[in-house]
Amino acid sequence: MLGRNVIKMIKGKGVSAGxxxxxxxxxxxxxxxxxxxxxxxxxxxLEKLHKALQEVIDETNQIVEKATGTExxxxxxxxxxxxxxxxxxxxxxxxxxxxxxxxxxTETGFNSVIQIFENxxxxxMAGRARDIADIKDRIIAxxxxxxxxxxxxxxxxxxxxxxxxTTSDTAKLDFKNISGxxxxxxxxxxxxxxxxxxxxLPAVTKVENATTILKNGEYVAINGGSGEIFENPTExxxxxxxxxxxxxxxxxxxxxxxxxxESKTKDGFKVELVSNIGTPADVELVLKNTAxxxxxxxxxxxxMDSEEMPxxxxxxxxxxxxxxxxxxxxxxxxxxxxxxxxxxxxxKMEKEANPFLGYRAIRLCLDNSQIFKPQIRALLRxxxxxxxxxxxxxxxxxxxxxxxxxxxxxxxxxxxxEGKEYKKDIKIGIMVEIPSVAIIAxxxxxxxxxxxxxxxxxxxxxxxxxxxxEKISNLYSKYHPAVIRLIKSSIDGAHxxxxxCGMCGEAASDxxxxxxxxxxxxxxxxxxxxxxxxxxxxxNDLDKKECEKLxxxxxxxxxxxxxxxxxxxxxxxxx
Numbered sequence: 001m002l003g004r005n006v007i008k009m010i011k012g013k014g015v016s017a018g019x020x021x022x023x024x025x026x027x028x029x030x031x032x033x034x035x036x037x038x039x040x041x042x043x044x045x046l047e048k049l050h051k052a053l054q055e056v057i058d059e060t061n062q063i064v065e066k067a068t069g070t071e072x073x074x075x076x077x078x079x080x081x082x083x084x085x086x087x088x089x090x091x092x093x094x095x096x097x098x099x100x101x102x103x104x105x106t107e108t109g110f111n112s113v114i115q116i117f118e119n120x121x122x123x124x125m126a127g128r129a130r131d132i133a134d135i136k137d138r139i140i141a142x143x144x145x146x147x148x149x150x151x152x153x154x155x156x157x158x159x160x161x162x163x164x165x166t167t168s169d170t171a172k173l174d175f176k177n178i179s180g181x182x183x184x185x186x187x188x189x190x191x192x193x194x195x196x197x198x199x200x201l202p203a204v205t206k207v208e209n210a211t212t213i214l215k216n217g218e219y220v221a222i223n224g225g226s227g228e229i230f231e232n233p234t235e236x237x238x239x240x241x242x243x244x245x246x247x248x249x250x251x252x253x254x255x256x257x258x259x260x261x262e263s264k265t266k267d268g269f270k271v272e273l274v275s276n277i278g279t280p281a282d283v284e285l286v287l288k289n290t291a292x293x294x295x296x297x298x299x300x301x302x303x304m305d306s307e308e309m310p311x312x313x314x315x316x317x318x319x320x321x322x323x324x325x326x327x328x329x330x331x332x333x334x335x336x337x338x339x340x341x342x343x344x345x346x347x348k349m350e351k352e353a354n355p356f357l358g359y360r361a362i363r364l365c366l367d368n369s370q371i372f373k374p375q376i377r378a379l380l381r382x383x384x385x386x387x388x389x390x391x392x393x394x395x396x397x398x399x400x401x402x403x404x405x406x407x408x409x410x411x412x413x414x415x416x417x418e419g420k421e422y423k424k425d426i427k428i429g430i431m432v433e434i435p436s437v438a439i440i441a442x443x444x445x446x447x448x449x450x451x452x453x454x455x456x457x458x459x460x461x462x463x464x465x466x467x468x469x470e471k472i473s474n475l476y477s478k479y480h481p482a483v484i485r486l487i488k489s490s491i492d493g494a495h496x497x498x499x500x501c502g503m504c505g506e507a508a509s510d511x512x513x514x515x516x517x518x519x520x521x522x523x524x525x526x527x528x529x530x531x532x533x534x535x536x537x538x539x540n541d542l543d544k545k546e547c548e549k550l551x552x553x554x555x556x557x558x559x560x561x562x563x564x565x566x567x568x569x570x571x572x573x574x575x
Contacts, residue, residue, distance in 0.1 A: 012207035016196035019245035020180030052142035086307035134166035295526025315378035323386025361394030383423035441493025455505025519551030
């Protein structure tokens with residue numbers, strides 16, 4: 001394990017903690033030039049497409065049958081995507097109407113679907129674009145009769161390096177032979193990252209040009225927590241990493257003790273630790289990590305995975321499935337949050353100069369009853385099968401909330417006349433993600449049952465920084481004093497009106513912010529299911545009174561750097 005002469009450290013984004021040592025195997029993406037050809041027999045070309053798709057489905061079914069736990073859930077969801085007839089409808093139309101070859105039609109047809117997902121300002125949904133691209137590539141490989149590397153037969157202590165490791169690639173890996181994963185693109189919520197965490201496998205993404213700067217057979221060490229990759233590590237570096245790995249394993253064992261425990265501070269202040277999810281398949285992760293409910297179910301998955309608007313019945317079945325699986329624990333379902341940056345082809349939304357301040361979410365729904373009413377009806381019907389609550393996104397005024405609630409009341413009256421069951425006292429809440437609502441929190445809280453602070457948007461609207469704009473990303477901070485004061489205003493307003501206040505933005509699981517949020521009196525923290533146990537440990541180690549003192553000190557500060565430094569000081573003292 002001794003290092004060679006040249007020592008170099010590369011930095012990426014750690015998405016699965018842990019340490020790995022091994023030799024690199026680089027997976028090169030197939031580079032194809034797909035020609036467009038006019039064909040005479042469209043039926044024969046359709047047969048080729050359907051045969052290729054069926055072969056991919058059959059291979060995936062074999063993987064699903066062998067998989068267990070989280071991996072099985074992920075691959076089942078992946079299988080459902082490829083079995084959706086709407087996925088290939090554009091490809092079929094091109095073959096039939098334009099008389100073009102299956103390979104070219106698959107490339108262009110799938111790309112139109114991929115683009116819809118890629119344009120979404122939501123990492124989870126953008127991750128589904130990568131799944132669809134993976135399915136496309138597998139179909140085209142079948143059409144060209146290509147053979148790929150057998151990922152189940154890699155040598156022990158292999159570090160995989162790829163531009164992107166697809167869901168199907170990850171599912172084929174024999175994890176006992178893999179020591180780590182390095183990719184150029186990907187995110188924390190990609191299926192690869194989730195599977196890596198499930199198998200306690202270190203993974204680093206966003207490593208620019210990884211497939212060219214790293215070499216096949218090269219010995220490296222990878223730190224999936226910090227995102228560091230060491231080429232030719234020295235003995236000293238390796239020993240340091242081994243110690244980090246030992247501490248990491250011990251901490252994972254320690255976290256298992258927090259399963260099924262209450263989430264409360266040492267002096268008895270109880271909070272709810274719940275989860276954000278994107279599809280019904282994610283419920284297994286929620287239950288595995290013993291979350292106390294679901295604080296955000298993004299209903300967009302139903303609309304994005306379809307070539308036409310989902311029916312009331314389709315929506316009802318999905319919501320009902322989640323409600324039943326959660327067995328009485330609260331499931332907060334956000335109504336359709338698309339528009340502007342999140343395009344849905346069949347809704348025919350116009351391009352806007354500033355989509356983040358545009359015609360989206362509740363604004364779109366209130367103007368289109370044919371979209372909004374079927375969803376509200378489906379949610380009400382599903383509420384008879386579990387503890388469902390409805391949450392409206394992008395609310396900016398009391399008037400908007402009243403209009404949305406009026407639709408709910410209208411649907412309730414229809415059900416009363418139709419004799420359909422629903423939860424009469426279903427809870428209705430709003431996302432607090434626009435500063436105007438945080439400022440009038442006490443007044444608007446009197447007209448709903450709960451708040452959930454969406455910090456991702458609240459930050460960008462408060463500091464006037466689009467969170468995806470890398471040129472000014474340094475100005476986008478959850479530690480900005482103005483953001484913290486708006487959070488306090490939201491919590492105080494909710495409590496004065498007698499309702500609970502949660503948070504479903506990324507800040508809810510931030511280790512530095514949790515003590516401050518406890519001090520401010522936040523009732524519910526909603527986060528990625530994999531962060532539940534660590535957050536519960538943090539909460540259980542805190543003292544509410546000390547957190548309140550911290551909040552008092554933080555609220556007097558005027559700069560982001562001062563806030564962050566004070567939070568770090570407190571964290572060191574507690575840990």
